[in-house]
Each structure stands twice: as structure tokens, then as C-alpha cells.
Amino acid sequence: MKLYTVDSPVAMSRKAALLVARLIVTKENAVLGLPTGETPNGMYEALVQMHDAGLLDFSHVRTFNLDEYVGLGSNDPNSYHCYMSRYLFSKVNLSAVNIHTLNGAATSPEQECERYEAQLRAQGGTDLQILGIGSNGHIAFNEPGSNWGSITRVVNLSGVTRQRNSVHFAKGTDVPSTAMTMGIKTIMNAREILLLAYGSDKADITYQALNGPITERIPASILQLHPALTVVLDAEAARLF
Ligand code: GLP
Numbered sequence: 001m002k003l004y005t006v007d008s009p010v011a012m013s014r015k016a017a018l019l020v021a022r023l024i025v026t027k028e029n030a031v032l033g034l035p036t037g038e039t040p041n042g043m044y045e046a047l048v049q050m051h052d053a054g055l056l057d058f059s060h061v062r063t064f065n066l067d068e069y070v071g072l073g074s075n076d077p078n079s080y081h082c083y084m085s086r087y088l089f090s091k092v093n094l095s096a097v098n099i100h101t102l103n104g105a106a107t108s109p110e111q112e113c114e115r116y117e118a119q120l121r122a123q124g125g126t127d128l129q130i131l132g133i134g135s136n137g138h139i140a141f142n143e144p145g146s147n148w149g150s151i152t153r154v155v156n157l158s159g160v161t162r163q164r165n166s167v168h169f170a171k172g173t174d175v176p177s178t179a180m181t182m183g184i185k186t187i188m189n190a191r192e193i194l195l196l197a198y199g200s201d202k203a204d205i206t207y208q209a210l211n212g213p214i215t216e217r218i219p220a221s222i223l224q225l226h227p228a229l230t231v232v233l234d235a236e237a238a239r240l241f
Helices: 009-026 041-052 080-089 109-122 159-168 184-188 200-211 219-225
Strands: 002-006 031-034 062-065 067-069 128-131 153-156 178-181 192-197 229-234
Touching (some): 009 128, 067 080, 109 153, 109 178, 192 219
Parallel strands (some): 002 229, 128 192
Antiparallel strands (some): 153 178
């Protein structure tokens, strides 16, 4: 594991964007695995700035998002697809055919997960998977107890996750109780992984995940076994290291 500890969330975003940019510049058809949440916002902004400055060309980049809520179509403002359009897809020259997301409105979420896993495999898998970490150690929507062998599938969301993610939903709108997510195995198959975290509320879980026992109770702990894991933390999230 390569660990970078930087001063601030802004520095974390900048470092993450540079690592992503390095791949885009050196590998023409790079496949990026993309996360949502608060954590990557600044990284997307930094990537957009590099693109606007003429430094980054996304025209051959392919993207696969990690997860999506069941029941939320791509136009739903709470969907992860909409989040991605807001922060990245509408702001850089990604080609629509190279953008891959799970369709939250699919009539059969199970079949949609199978289709997605097969599509990712057909494109040769992920070069760089970027991840945040949930307060209970989840990665994507792989909640505690997720099987190490899991692939893209429908999952139930924990109360903790629904509660935490409710801040992003309009008042009175419930966070769906199910989601589709890449599995632990799907994520671990990425050739490189970049884990990001900032803020004191991520300090304990990040430390446990990267230094504690490798256990299904903390899904992110499996990242210790990945041969090419890079971690970028701000000083607060790295407090216990
Ligand atoms: C969500 C997402 C995860 C994300 C996590 C942390 O539930 N499914 O991919 O990493 O929560 O979110 P945040 O970055 O807002 O702390």
C-alpha cells in the first residue's frame, strides 16, 4: 500500500486528480471505476479544471460507476447517474458510448446487474478503481457482511447508510432500501485501486480498515490484500496512522 497524507481535503482532491490524470495521459483507452458521495467531489472539480485548461482529453476514456439506487432513473436528481452528470459527465469530453452506469429504473435489477458485470468484463475490466469509504467500512454499496466473492448484484442498504445518505435527499424523500453495486470481487479485480478519505469522522474506520484484521465486518479491509492500492488521506482522516 502506498499512503499519501496531505494537509487538507483540497490537497487530497488535487493529489487524487493528478493520479487519475497520470493514467489518462499514459493509457489511451483507460477504464476508470468511479465513485459518488461527498469525498470525490473535489477530485472531479480538479479533473474538470485540468480538462478546461486543455491538459486532459477524455475522448477515449471509458467509465464504469460503482453503484446506483434501485428505483431511481437517470433523470432522478437523487440518482448517482444525475450526480455524475452534474460533477463530471456534462463537463468534460467523455463520449456518451464510453459512459457506463447501472440503470436504477431497470425492470429487472438482477438482470441489470448481470448485464453490467458482463459489460465490464467484456471491456477488459477496470484499470483504476477510485473509492470512498462509508462510515461503517462499506465500499460502493457493499455493506458489512458482503461476501469476498461477490460480483455486481442487488443489495439491501443498512440503516446507518440510509441515514447518512439521507442528507443528500430532498426532505421527505426516502432513501431507497435497495441498491445495485459492483461486488467486492469486481472491485478487487481492478488493476489499481485509489482509496480517498477526508475528515475526522473517517479517521477511525479508515485506520481499522487498513491496519486492523481483514474481515467481512469491514468490507474495506479487503483492500489490504490488493497488490496496487494507493490511499490519499487528509491530515484529519490520517490522524490515527
Ligand atoms: C455511499 C457510496 C459510496 C461512498 C460512501 C461514502 O454510500 N455508495 O460509494 O464511498 O457512501 O460517502 P461520502 O463520500 O459521502 O462519505
